[in-house]
Amino acid sequence: ASKKTAAKPAPKKGKDALAGKWVGEITHYFPHVQAGVVKIKAHKLAVGDLIRVKGHTTDLTFTILNLEIDHDRVQKAARGHEAGVQVPDRVREGDQVYLLSGA
Numbered sequence: 269a270s271k272k273t274a275a276k277p278a279p280k281k282g283k284d285a286l287a288g289k290w291v292g293e294i295t296h297y298f299p300h301v302q303a304g305v306v307k308i309k310a311h312k313l314a315v316g317d318l319i320r321v322k323g324h325t326t327d328l329t330f331t332i333l334n335l336e337i338d339h340d341r342v343q344k345a346a347r348g349h350e351a352g353v354q355v356p357d358r359v360r361e362g363d364q365v366y367l368l369s370g371a
Contacts, residue, residue, distance in 0.1 A: 287368065288319075288320055288366035288367055288368040289310070289311050289366060289367045290309075290310055290311075290364065290365075290366055291306065291308055291309070291310055291311050291312075291313060291319070291365045291366060291367050292306050292307045292308045292309040292310065292364075292365050293306070293307055293309070293362055293363060293364050293365060294306060294307075294321065294323075294359045294360060294361055294362065294363040294364075294365065295307045295350060295361060296361065297355075297358060297359050297360065297361070298352075299358065301354075302354060302355055302356075302357075303336075303352050303353060303354050303355060304321070304352070304353055304355045304359040304363075305350050305351070305352055305353075306345075306350065306351050306352075306353055306365050307350050308345055308346065308347050308348065308349050308350070308351060309347060310347060311347065311367055312344055312345060312346045312347060313332060313335060313344070313345050313351060313353070313365075313367065314332070314335070314343060314344040314345075314370065315332055315333065315334070315335050315343050315344075316331060316332065316370075317331070317332045317367055317368075317369070317370050318330070318331050318332075318367075318368040318369045319331075319332060319353075319365055319366060319367055319368060320365070320366045320368055321355065321359050321363050321364070321365055321366075322363060322364050322366065323359070323360050323362060323363035323364065324360075325360070326357075326358070326359055326360055326363045328355065328356060328357055328359065329368065330355070330356050332353055332354075333354055334352075334353070334354045335351055335352070335353060336351065336352040336353075337349055337350070337351050337352070339352075
């Protein structure tokens with residue numbers, strides 16, 4: 269009998285232990301402007317949404333105050349977009365983003 273190693277589970281896309289909806293992940297962080305880029309893979313994000321960014325050493329919950337796509341301020345960003353979000357602290361590539369409540 270061979271032992272099978274457990275595969276890393278994919279992030280939950282519905283309601284999960286964080287009581288939020290999985291939206292996507294952080295792809296970049298820009299410390300000089302304290303902003304992160306979110307690759308939106310499910311749902312959408314909008315100014316005023318309460319989100320949580322969770323990773324191995326990251327756990328931030330905050331309201332989106334600014335949202336940008338290609339350096340243009342927008343009110344909403346849909347699945348498939350990469351959107352810049354001002355963050356209160358450092359985020360890391362691969363951190364998962366969850367929508368806790370919409371505006």
